[in-house]
Amino acid sequence: MIRCAIVDAKAPVSLCADEGIVTAISFMELLNDVNNDNNFVSFEEFYNDAIKDAISMKEDYPRWKASSGFSFFNYPFLLDSHAKGDILKIENMITMRHELQDSFFRAMFIGVNSPYLHLEVRRDNVVRDSVAQLATKTTHDLKKQLRVTFVGEEGIDDGGIQKEFFQLVVKEIFNPNHGMFQNDPESRLCWFTKEYITDNGVLEEYMLIGRLLGLAIYNSNTLEIPFPLALFKKILHTPVGLNDLTELDPELGRGLKKLLEYDNDDFQELYDWTFQIQYDGPYGNRNTHDLKPNGASIPLTKENRSDFVRLYVDFIFNKSVATAFQSFMEGVYSVVDRESLIVFRPEEFQQLVVGCSELDFKALENNAKYEGWEEDSPIIKQFWEIVHDMSIEEKKRLLFFTTGSDRAPVGGLGNLSFVIARNGPDSDRLPTSHTCYNVLLLNEYATKEKLEERLKKAIGFAHCGFFLL
Incomplete structure (x- = not known):
């Protein structure tokens, strides 16, 4: 027998005390796990507006953080990206409040100590000024509420100035002349420069760029960053695949899909390839990479083509950008609490950071x-x-x-x-x-x-x- 509980968002009901609702949610969790493995329906079909509107953030959040009792936050598939964004805001506001209190105590015993993370930048040097100042900040400083001032301007930042600040930062960082990211002409999306970087100065720049992204998330700012979904998958430690490569580089993605599907007798003649690939370097130069040791001597066949594609995708998203992305990630997580992002799917995290391009x-x-x-x-x-x-x-x-x-x-x-x-x-x-x-x-x-x-x-x-x- 299946017991059904109807949730009326307007009814003053204690949802977590209703045994039928708790049981139904546990069952929904099983269905969600099956759907995640098979993609029968969109993950958005599991969103439940009635539950989202009826739960109490003040009651549910402490239970979730303390792992004490039932909490709807332990079933994030029920909540849409807007509700999850509210959870992240609560997390960040609590941290900001703690840092504000600590700064007052430190000021009493140590001396002058700003309660805010204050950046003073010139409009025509916004990235250089930001990076130079962030490089000197402690972890405690980064957790404070952000305040931005443009040199020569009188505006007081209660949120509006930093919105434009981040827009200017994004515009400059993704300028091709900056050399940190490569742009695909068809998708107009960017990815890290395909180069195994060892220069500590360059790696520090990637770390500070990640720190800027982390500050935007932490202070609830949206950024029009031209990254594919793969970036948000990697930040959340979700595997990437051929579909992600197709989004970033449609021409390459289509070619690899065609390779997997081609079964005519002239396969070996048409695909006279090896496990050594060529790719565009950061300065327009053509580089080579062996997907396997001695890849140039390993011919591509129907039997190993799936392995070829898997290794190609892994090279683009992981191996070729390993050091740069690791530094970038360190920058993000120097501001954003890693645990606070576990409620998000990559698609939801992307929407939180990038916002919605559709303007209704x-x-x-x-x-x-x-x-x-x-x-x-x-x-x-x-x-x-x-x-x-x-x-x-x-x-x-x-x-x-x-x-x-x-x-x-x-x-x-x-x-x-x-x-x-x-x-x-x-x-x-x-x-x-x-x-x-x-x-x-x-x-x-x-x-x-x-x-x-x-x-x-x-x-x-x-x-x-x-x-x-």
Whole structure:
């Protein structure tokens, strides 16, 4: 006999005390394990919104951390990436609070000690300045809440400035001239330079870049980093495969899949290969690598082609970048607690870090809040009419102007706190924003045409910097 329990998210029920629900979840865990091995349905089919909405973070989180009693966090397949992001935020906020308290105590007995991790950078040297300052920071410093200042600008960082900071960092790091990563022209994705690096200076740079990524995750910032899913799999120690290579390098991936599928009699003639491969080095040079010892003398056959592909994938994602990736990982985990990521699948972790590229402004409108306006105020109606008629690039500029990022958070724009506040009567002033709090300030412009002209001019200045008004 199977007992079914219906969970009503609005009902004040103690889920962990319901034996039927606990038993059902244990059964669901078995189904999830089977699905993970066979991919019958998408892992997202196991998400349970009713449970997500009904559980209490304050009650469940301590049980999970203490391994005391039943906790829904021990069954992460039930929770979507947004809920798991909330778990990570709780972890990080607790750590930040501890570091804040410790800094006050250290200040009392040792002397001046900043309660924040403060980076002061120049816009035209953002990576160099960041790396130089991070190299001197202790583990305790990295666990503090981040504050960023741009040299020559007056803005106070309550979250908005660091959003732009990380965007500038990503733009510079992945510039091909920087030489740290290689870009595939078809997928437009990047991977570590295929070179077994031994230079300690270069390895330290990869470690500090990993530290920057860790800081973004730790401080809940999304990054438009052009990495494939394979990066997030490797960070979570999940095996990578041919599908991951196809995402990164579609041409090579298609070729290897064709190799595995080809069964005509002319196989040996067509694939007159050995276990020695050629690849592009970091400076445009062609290098060779033996997938097996004396690979140049081992011919490729139908019998060993699966081994050839497996070793090829392993070379691209592991062996060729071993030292660089290890240093990068050390940088990430110098900030982010390794144990706090165990609830994530690689796909969910990627969404947490990268955010959502799909911009649903209808969802943003439905979730918007207003200060000094009503939802049916004429200017609010005009504003959303203008926004929905914008091009995608204009919408991205509006999002960046208001929030400091042109990406949607995990779960989409429907999960973004977005406020439109009244800034006075009709005026020639441009709209302004508080990016730290995702607040757009609008005057009560006399006409829709004036509102559109002022708004589009303002978002055109989105990268002008941060100043106090």
